[in-house]
Amino acid sequence: MNFSRPGWLGRYLKIRKEHPFSDHLPSKGVKVVEDAGHHHLLDEAVYYFLQPTGLLYGFPISPPFPDLEFPEKEFMNSKDTAHLIFLESLFACLVADRAYLLDGLVDEPDHFAEAVATAIEFFSGLAKHRQKRERPLPWGRWWKGNTQPGRMFEKEIGRRIGGVKDFFQLPGFHHNAFLFLDIYSCLLWQRKILMDPDSREAYLSELRTTQVEERRQLIRLMIAAAISGGGIGRAERKLIEWFLGSSRLPRADCAILRKEMKNGLRIEDVQIGETPWLVRRFFLEAVMMTMLIDRDLSASEEHFLTQVVELLGLWEDELQQGMMALEVFLLQKEDSLQILKDRSFVFNLGENLRERASLVVRKNMKRVVNEIHETQDLYNLLIKSTKTGLSSEEKERVKSQLSDILKTIPALAIFALPGGAILLPILIKLLPFNLLPSSFED
Numbered sequence: 001m002n003f004s005r006p007g008w009l010g011r012y013l014k015i016r017k018e019h020p021f022s023d024h025l026p027s028k029g030v031k032v033v034e035d036a037g038h039h040h041l042l043d044e045a046v047y048y049f050l051q052p053t054g055l056l057y058g059f060p061i062s063p064p065f066p067d068l069e070f071p072e073k074e075f076m077n078s079k080d081t082a083h084l085i086f087l088e089s090l091f092a093c094l095v096a097d098r099a100y101l102l103d104g105l106v107d108e109p110d111h112f113a114e115a116v117a118t119a120i121e122f123f124s125g126l127a128k129h130r131q132k133r134e135r136p137l138p139w140g141r142w143w144k145g146n147t148q149p150g151r152m153f154e155k156e157i158g159r160r161i162g163g164v165k166d167f168f169q170l171p172g173f174h175h176n177a178f179l180f181l182d183i184y185s186c187l188l189w190q191r192k193i194l195m196d197p198d199s200r201e202a203y204l205s206e207l208r209t210t211q212v213e214e215r216r217q218l219i220r221l222m223i224a225a226a227i228s229g230g231g232i233g234r235a236e237r238k239l240i241e242w243f244l245g246s247s248r249l250p251r252a253d254c255a256i257l258r259k260e261m262k263n264g265l266r267i268e269d270v271q272i273g274e275t276p277w278l279v280r281r282f283f284l285e286a287v288m289m290t291m292l293i294d295r296d297l298s299a300s301e302e303h304f305l306t307q308v309v310e311l312l313g314l315w316e317d318e319l320q321q322g323m324m325a326l327e328v329f330l331l332q333k334e335d336s337l338q339i340l341k342d343r344s345f346v347f348n349l350g351e352n353l354r355e356r357a358s359l360v361v362r363k364n365m366k367r368v369v370n371e372i373h374e375t376q377d378l379y380n381l382l383i384k385s386t387k388t389g390l391s392s393e394e395k396e397r398v399k400s401q402l403s404d405i406l407k408t409i410p411a412l413a414i415f416a417l418p419g420g421a422i423l424l425p426i427l428i429k430l431l432p433f434n435l436l437p438s439s440f441e442d
Helices: 008-017 041-053 078-102 111-133 149-161 179-195 199-229 234-247 251-262 278-292 299-312 317-332 343-374 376-385 393-409 410-417 417-430
Strands: none
Touching: 008 078, 008 111, 008 149, 008 234, 008 317, 041 078, 041 179, 041 234, 041 278, 041 417, 078 111, 078 149, 078 179, 078 278, 111 149, 111 179, 111 199, 111 410, 149 299, 149 317, 179 199, 179 417, 199 251, 199 299, 199 317, 234 251, 234 278, 278 317, 317 343, 317 410, 317 417, 343 393, 343 417, 376 393, 393 410, 410 417
16 A cells, blocks of 8 residues: 555555454453443543554554555555554544444444545545635635545545645654544544534534644643653653644744743643543553653652643553553564663563563452353363363463453453553463463463
8 A cells, every 4th residue: 555646545445345344343342440431431442442553652553453464565664554554543443433323223334434434524624624724825826735525535644644744844754643633533523423413513623623722731741741750851852842743733832832841841730621531541641651751760750640640530540551551562562663772671661561560460360360250161261271281272262251351350451452462471370270371372
């Protein structure tokens, strides 16, 4: 797939029609918080679906469906890969969301086709709004691109993924750190228009305003986080500048933020308005990345993180949970991330993760054991494994059923995800059964 050639949307859709999206995200059922009903239920699945891609940290480096082969995938550059990650994440979430919302209400035969139409309308609407605000060129004409919805969608996605290009700047490219917010805003818009179709224009305008404010407040929170460790280091400044460049905030706002970065900013100076849970969780992930990018956490930074959790109105357990998820991501992607070239940092990160995971497992072991006892087939297989070997089919049943249990325990949910496999030996070692890691590695 070459996303620099016009018409890539049609080529992508052709491939995806041959390989339809599931009506459910693969992370369906994985719990993030204990208290259900405080946020949109599907958002839990969206969080764990997008987290391994890197979108929540500003690093879109892993396709959500790595096993699906696209033409010339091995020749894709970083920009093409970012396009693919964005599209796969966007449409998988939209399709699952439609299936969830319309289940039992409307018989929609093709969720994917409707999701594509929704995405095109949403991003084309954003493009039209931006063009209306652009100043006329010196010769008095407004710039006008191809007004076909599909082509407008392609151009807008390319603009959002890549660097800013216009007649007054040299063209440049970097991954946009706010691609997650673009996906989630489209998801919110779909939810709104499914309930109230007449609100599409008004809500689109509201979302544009909301996105500007969310970007501004997140960058302020990242600045305060960096300062909490004793000052903004080179790596932290680079990360914040990257988010700032991705934000496309007005120049005046960028100047104010850079001034705050120079003069200092406290967490007491940052205010977070009423925001969906998943956006607040995105804020937490970005703050944690800001603090880990300069290596180990200091005591003052750890205290700051507890303040951030309180400011964002998140659960206390989400901090430990989110930190483990981030550390798993960093360890898995160390070859792809420039910030992890320091081998001592990678080693310390692995040690910290093992200690953190062991503590969480021990705290929740009684609940795990109770769930195992209630799952008769799993219990019998684990007992059998202490006396004799398990067949391949039995080992798969153990993995599947144990994964289902972990999905329901928020503190251990990461063990149930593909990335969490590196933590599985810790859990196995602590289980009161003689179940060797090899049972899961075959």
